[in-house]
Amino acid sequence: MIEVRDLVKTFAEHRGDSVKAVERVSFKVEDGRFYTLLGPSGCGKTTTLRCIAGLEKPDSGEIEVSGAKVYSSINGTFVPAYRRPIGMVFQSYAIWPHLTVFENVAFPLRVGKHRFRNEEVRKKVGNALEQVELGDLGERMATQLSGGQQQRLALARALVREPQVLLLDEPLSNLDAKLRERMRVELRELQRRLRITTLYVTHDQIEALSMSNVIAVMSAGVIVQEGLPRDIYMRPRTQFVAQFIGSTNQLGGRLLRVQGEGLGVVRTEVGEIACGLMNDLSPGADVVVVVRPESIVLHRKRPAETINVVEGKVATVMFLGEYLDCSIELGKNVLQTHQPHSLQLRRGETLWVELPPGACMALPSENSSKES
Amino acid sequence: MSTIALPRNVRNTVPLLREPALLVPLVGAGVLTYLAILPLFMLFVGSFQVEVAPREFALTLQNYKAAYTSEYTYSTFKNSVIFAAGSAGLTFLLGTILAWLVERTNTPLRTIFIPIAVVPLILPGVLESIAWIFLLSPKFGYINVALMYLFGLESAPFNIFSLPGMIWAHSVGQVPLAFLMMVAAFKSMDPSLEESAMMSGASTWQTLRRITLRLLMPACGSVLLILFVRTLESFETPALIGIPARIYVYTSEIYLAFNEFPPNYGRGAALAVGLLLLSAAGVWLYTRSTREGKRFQTVTGKAFRPRQFDLGPWRWVGFGFLMTYFLIVVLLPFLVMLWASFLPFFATPSWDALSKLSFENYQYLYGFRPFWRAMQNSILLALMTATAAMVLTSLVAWIVYKSRLPGSWMLDFLAFVPITVPGIVLGMALILLYVAFPIPIYGTIWVLLIAYVTRYIPYGMRSASGSILQIHSELEEAAAASGASWWETFRRVTLPLLRPGFAAGWIYICIVSFREFSTSVLLATGESQVLSILLFSMFEQGQVTVVAAIGILMILTLLTIVAVFYKLSGRVGIQA
Ligand SMILES: Nc1ncnc2c1ncn2[C@@H]1O[C@H](COP(=O)(O)OP(=O)(O)O)[C@@H](O)[C@H]1O
Ligand SMILES: [Mg+2]
Numbered sequence: 001m002i003e004v005r006d007l008v009k010t011f012a013e014h015r016g017d018s019v020k021a022v023e024r025v026s027f028k029v030e031d032g033r034f035y036t037l038l039g040p041s042g043c044g045k046t047t048t049l050r051c052i053a054g055l056e057k058p059d060s061g062e063i064e065v066s067g068a069k070v071y072s073s074i075n076g077t078f079v080p081a082y083r084r085p086i087g088m089v090f091q092s093y094a095i096w097p098h099l100t101v102f103e104n105v106a107f108p109l110r111v112g113k114h115r116f117r118n119e120e121v122r123k124k125v126g127n128a129l130e131q132v133e134l135g136d137l138g139e140r141m142a143t144q145l146s147g148g149q150q151q152r153l154a155l156a157r158a159l160v161r162e163p164q165v166l167l168l169d170e171p172l173s174n175l176d177a178k179l180r181e182r183m184r185v186e187l188r189e190l191q192r193r194l195r196i197t198t199l200y201v202t203h204d205q206i207e208a209l210s211m212s213n214v215i216a217v218m219s220a221g222v223i224v225q226e227g228l229p230r231d232i233y234m235r236p237r238t239q240f241v242a243q244f245i246g247s248t249n250q251l252g253g254r255l256l257r258v259q260g261e262g263l264g265v266v267r268t269e270v271g272e273i274a275c276g277l278m279n280d281l282s283p284g285a286d287v288v289v290v291v292r293p294e295s296i297v298l299h300r301k302r303p304a305e306t307i308n309v310v311e312g313k314v315a316t317v318m319f320l321g322e323y324l325d326c327s328i329e330l331g332k333n334v335l336q337t338h339q340p341h342s343l344q345l346r347r348g349e350t351l352w353v354e355l356p357p358g359a360c361m362a363l364p365s366e367n368s369s370k371e372s
Numbered sequence: 373m374s375t376i377a378l379p380r381n382v383r384n385t386v387p388l389l390r391e392p393a394l395l396v397p398l399v400g401a402g403v404l405t406y407l408a409i410l411p412l413f414m415l416f417v418g419s420f421q422v423e424v425a426p427r428e429f430a431l432t433l434q435n436y437k438a439a440y441t442s443e444y445t446y447s448t449f450k451n452s453v454i455f456a457a458g459s460a461g462l463t464f465l466l467g468t469i470l471a472w473l474v475e476r477t478n479t480p481l482r483t484i485f486i487p488i489a490v491v492p493l494i495l496p497g498v499l500e501s502i503a504w505i506f507l508l509s510p511k512f513g514y515i516n517v518a519l520m521y522l523f524g525l526e527s528a529p530f531n532i533f534s535l536p537g538m539i540w541a542h543s544v545g546q547v548p549l550a551f552l553m554m555v556a557a558f559k560s561m562d563p564s565l566e567e568s569a570m571m572s573g574a575s576t577w578q579t580l581r582r583i584t585l586r587l588l589m590p591a592c593g594s595v596l597l598i599l600f601v602r603t604l605e606s607f608e609t610p611a612l613i614g615i616p617a618r619i620y621v622y623t624s625e626i627y628l629a630f631n632e633f634p635p636n637y638g639r640g641a642a643l644a645v646g647l648l649l650l651s652a653a654g655v656w657l658y659t660r661s662t663r664e665g666k667r668f669q670t671v672t673g674k675a676f677r678p679r680q681f682d683l684g685p686w687r688w689v690g691f692g693f694l695m696t697y698f699l700i701v702v703l704l705p706f707l708v709m710l711w712a713s714f715l716p717f718f719a720t721p722s723w724d725a726l727s728k729l730s731f732e733n734y735q736y737l738y739g740f741r742p743f744w745r746a747m748q749n750s751i752l753l754a755l756m757t758a759t760a761a762m763v764l765t766s767l768v769a770w771i772v773y774k775s776r777l778p779g780s781w782m783l784d785f786l787a788f789v790p791i792t793v794p795g796i797v798l799g800m801a802l803i804l805l806y807v808a809f810p811i812p813i814y815g816t817i818w819v820l821l822i823a824y825v826t827r828y829i830p831y832g833m834r835s836a837s838g839s840i841l842q843i844h845s846e847l848e849e850a851a852a853a854s855g856a857s858w859w860e861t862f863r864r865v866t867l868p869l870l871r872p873g874f875a876a877g878w879i880y881i882c883i884v885s886f887r888e889f890s891t892s893v894l895l896a897t898g899e900s901q902v903l904s905i906l907l908f909s910m911f912e913q914g915q916v917t918v919v920a921a922i923g924i925l926m927i928l929t930l931l932t933i934v935a936v937f938y939k940l941s942g943r944v945g946i947q948a
Contacts, residue, residue, distance in 0.1 A: 088850070107864070111857070157854065
């Protein structure tokens with residue numbers, strides 16, 4: 001279990017000003033869960049992770065790891081990194097180049113308060129290496145391993161002490177695409193098998209969506225939305241989250257009226273659009289309507305008895321293998337949509353575009369709210 | 373908000389644990405101030421005083437008047453500039469051609485020239501000058517004699533005792549430096565820049581002229597500048613060739629002021645302050661220009677696999693150049709030194725002289741006490757300087773780059789100051805400091821130790837900070853995250869990773885201390901005699917063949933140090 005309350009961390013810059021890397025972040029990772037901090041680079045994910053690890057001293061807040069307070073600004077508790085029950089995988093892997101594979105993994109067992117006897121060390125290291133399928137490479141120098149193997153070595157080293165929690169800082173970002181896909185599966189499998197509480201940091205939405213139990217989306221030092229992967233994707237609560245996760249179309253407009261349970265009508269440049277409402281918006285508010293490219297339906301003829309249908313013109317069609325990526329002009333606005341490649345589309349063709357109300361969502365516009 | 377995270381290595385890691393008591397940085401700052409700043413302060417004060425350690429403090433400008441308004445002022449200035457500019461130009465030219473042929477062309481056998489080109493580094497500057505006197509002296513120089521004999525000339529074609537002679541003797545000793553710097557510049561050039569010129573239709577020659585040379589411009593500028601400054605600061609050639617030829621530069625003027633009777637410390641100090649300012653200006657320009665260079669990104673620090681120019685039949689011209697350089701510049705000075713060391717008195721190579729070869733000089737040295745004392749001092753000093761300087765700079769580098777302590781950049785600056793101080797200026801400053809110093813170390817090897825450590829702090833700093841910066845902070849943090857305490861981390865991770873850089877810096881400082889000349893010339897006397905100075909004074913007294921024997925023994929000692937070191941440290945590269 002990891003619990004973080006009101007974590008604040010500010011860095012002093014060289015010229016006197018300071019960067020607020022983390023601003024009152026709170027979250028809780030339940031035992032055995034896989035929790036992901038997702039956000040663009042520079043939003044404070046690593047800093048949060050390092051505060052939990054004890055590599056960085058926060059300005060204020062409280063951190064609890066498996067029941068024990070490791071940091072609290074209230075009574076000044078600060079447990080040093082090497083006393084915290086954690087295993088950590090660094091973005092650079094941080095494999096020690098002067099040690100063999102075996103010695104790298106054995107290191108955590110040879111330092112600290114609790115020392116292990118040699119045969120125990122051998123058994124535990126052997127186990128850890130087995131787990132990550134590096135069993136027979138123990139005697140190699142660590143630098144002779146490939147990128148993927150180094151990544152697994154780092155994982156074995158983090159796990160060998162059987163820590164209560166595992167912290168992973170973008171562990172897959174240095175691998176090539178194919179390997180990354182495979183490691184995603186393997187890493188998650190391993191986590192399930194060991195049932196180890198895991199905090200994962202990434203800027204890659206696919207990783208976050210596919211691996212996590214819970215995702216927290218961060219932006220500029222704060223958590224903007226926390227939830228199940230499906231909710232984060234389907235029901236983004238802010239324009240930022242909608243933009244950051246997956247690709248989205250946005251239509252600016254003004255909320256005309258609210259129609260009962262979370263439904264409303266928005267006047268946009270392309271016409272009135274009925275859509276879902278997540279936040280407490282009142283008529284007259286500036287909003288953006290977001291809709292995912294794969295939710296848009298195209299019709300050759302104007303469908304009868306359907307709302308949210310707009311006339312458009314095919315601007316570009318791109319064949320991407322799995323699907324067709326088309327952009328459709330609706331007056332000045334352009335919508336991006338993914339369509340099955342069985343569909344025959346020509347540039348310049350006129351079409352009817354259906355924006356299913358269930359897939360459209362009105363969110364408060366962030367640009368205008370900043371201006372006012 | 374910017375999304376670029378700071379490099380990890382400037383981020384501190386475990387601030388609380390990492391913060392060693394404030395004492396360590398304070399002690400570091402104290403030691404560095406004592407070594408680098410105090411002598412300069414004394415020099416500055418001394419240059420305004422009538423006598424050393426005066427009973428009454430009185431300021432005067434008379435030293436500056438004596439130093440800068442004499443009848444020699446103009447000629448000294450002119451000689452210094454010609455000597456420095458000429459040497460920088462010649463050294464640069466030779467070094468660049470060598471580097472280009474070796475790095476960027478298909479000249480035959482070029483790869484074996486890479487180690488050969490740096491061999492002269494092992495030859496101390498004093499010996500380089502002496503060897504060229506043996507070769508180019510108008511009276512007995514071997515090359516002169518040979519040319520006169522071959523072509524039936526009336527008079528010697530070359531005269532080493534001239535400004536061009538000084539420039540030549542100094543330059544050939546510096547070529548390896550220029551070579552190494554230019555090799556680095558060539559290596560860090562992105563070949564795709566040239567390839568895209570070729571794809572745009574430029575010929576080999578046009579590409580070389582319009583792209584390669586243009587891109588190298590900033591690097592060339594800074595190499596020329598550093599060579600200029602180093603020549604200005606050097607005293608080997610001005611002492612051995614310049615003084616007998618009555619061609620004086622700033623360093624020799626300082627030396628002569630010191631050698632007057634009684635020594636004119638005031639004038640020496642005033643001259644030294646001038647030279648110091650000149651050299652500081654040069655170093656300032658240099659650091660500025662290299663920073664600019666980085667901004668333009670021609671030197672990316674990444675090593676590329678460079679394109680090779682096909683020289684066609686011209687490659688044999690290149691080969692000829694490399695061979696000539698090898699024979700004349702690398703081999704000949706060694707050979708002439710070796711030959712002379714077996715002669716009872718100096719003679720041209722001939723069948724007649726061949727029969728006179730003997731070990732007499734070496735036997736003489738065997739029983740010559742001052743030689744053994746100097747040898748012992750030099751070796752001791754080299755070992756102590758290298759160790760002390762590397763320990764000090766490793767600590768300082770660690771504080772500067774790994775602790776987030778406020779003001780640690782000051783330490784970096786202090787450690788950089790000595791690079792602006794010419795050797796002879798440092799000697800002068802230390803005399804002014806220690807003649808009046810309560811602890812009687814003047815005239816002992818301790819003063820030399822202090823001088824050498826001060827001089828080579830910047831070198832040590834470079835290799836220490838280089839290897840400390842290479843240690844990614846996450847390597848240390850991973851240890852903390854594995855449960856290792858600060859001390860365990862330092863001992864099991866930081867130190868082992870530091871070792872190669874430490875070793876490289878150590879061996880380099882060892883070599884340069886062993887052959888140090890321009891500071892020692894003012895500080896080494898009697899009991900504290902060192903080899904390079906013994907060599908100099910015996911050469912002045914005319915014992916030239918004994919000097920050659922000392923030179924050979926010196927080279928052998930240096931080679932032994934290097935060999936033993938390589939044996940001990942396994943695979944460690946020397947940093948130039
Ligand atoms: N040691 C540091 N000193 C100064 N600023 C820092 C330091 N570490 C991080 N920052 C700043 O804090 C912000 C968050 O950084 P980080 O946590 O590394 O982001 P992320 O991991 O999400 O990419 C960035 O603006 C970064 O520049
Ligand atoms: Mg990060």
